[in-house]
Structures are given as C-alpha cells and as structure tokens.
Amino acid sequence: MDIRVTQTPFDPGAESNAFIARGAAAGAAVTFTGLVRSLPDDPILTLTLDCYPELAINQLTALATTATERFHLADVTIIHRYGRMLPGEPIVQVMTLSAHRQPAFDAAQLIMDHLKTDAPFWKKEQTARGEHWVEAKSDDDQAKARWE
C-alpha cells in the first residue's frame, strides 16, 4: 500500500508503470487519474487545492484498507496533490491490483467515490472573473452511498 499526499507534480505514466511492474502475480491493474478540468464554456486559469495533510493520510489509508479487505486487492496506491495546478494536470491517481479485473475496477471506484466526500481537500477555481470555492455536490454523496 502506497498513500501519498503531496504538493509535487507527479507523472501518471511513470507511476502506473512502476505499479504494474509489481503485479506479475496479480492479473489485473486498474489506474484512474483525475485531471484539472477546464471546460471551453467555463474556463479556469488555475485550480488551488487546500488540504489538511495529516487527516488526508489517515482518511486515504483507511479507504485503501477498506478497499483492500473488501476486494482482496494485491496492492493499492493513492496519490493526491494539493496546492496550485493548471488545467490538464493530474490531481489524483488511484491504482488497484487484483487477481481479476472486476474487483480491481470496483475497488478503484469505491476509493474515488469515498475520496470525493471523505478526504480533506477543498478546491478553489481561479477564472478570468475571479475565484470561488467549489461546492460539495449531492451527486458525490449518492455515488458514495451505492457502496453501503
């Protein structure tokens, strides 16, 4: 298990290759990368993530442990950035390794669905019109609830 909360940019390809290289006996690796989104009709200049690193490590470790036990994962990695980022930059990477593809997919989705509402990160978007905090969405609570 590898849990990282960092202000340093990371390379999703290199992270994925390193993760997969550890999985010869596993059979299936799922990699999800969340990116800074800037839609053409609502462009952002930068995204800044506020974070409580100590609680983030605790929450992400608990989530990874839950997913590992529930889906019998061989390995799991969660990397989450905070600080200032540009459109297109990776924010989060979740990677799961399992004997079969379905548990690897399910575990990655469970982690992402919980992470959105349970990990202490807060997004602030900077646009040409000013800046604002992103509000929590009820969709995210519903996505999480389907795992209960």
Added chain:
Amino acid sequence: MKILYFAWLRERLNTGEEDVTLPPEVTTIANLLDWLAARDEAAALALEKRSLIKAAINAKLVQHDASLAGAHTVALFPPMTGG
C-alpha cells in the same frame, strides 16, 4: 488546544490556526462551535450554518457530539471536495 481552519472557513475567520483555552463548560464540538460563534460577528457569520461545518479531533473525523476530552488539535472545515 489548537484549532485549525480550512478553505472558506479560514478565509471568513481570517486565520488558519489559533491556540485557545476553553472554559470548562465547552466539552464537545457543538459546544466549541457555539463558543467560537459567540466571540464576534465574523465568527457568528462564518459558523452560521452548523450542518455545513465538519470537524476532526487529533486528525480523526468526528461528529458534532464528539467529546473534546484528550483533544490537542481540533480542525474545522467545510464539506470536502477532493478527487
């Protein structure tokens, strides 16, 4: 005891961190929110919608009825928007 504030709560209170000495009657997160809100107008406004305020004690998420016994760090923050 140290209190940490994050995101818009930090901005509205104009501080990210403070050390406080609590009166003996403040024994839970809910009491703490009441006590902080009573200090000044900015705090009262920032903490107005209590259901929006989440809390952690010693870097563990807790509910508003959680006891402050043994707390050295309390964090208060809005709903999280990670991922």
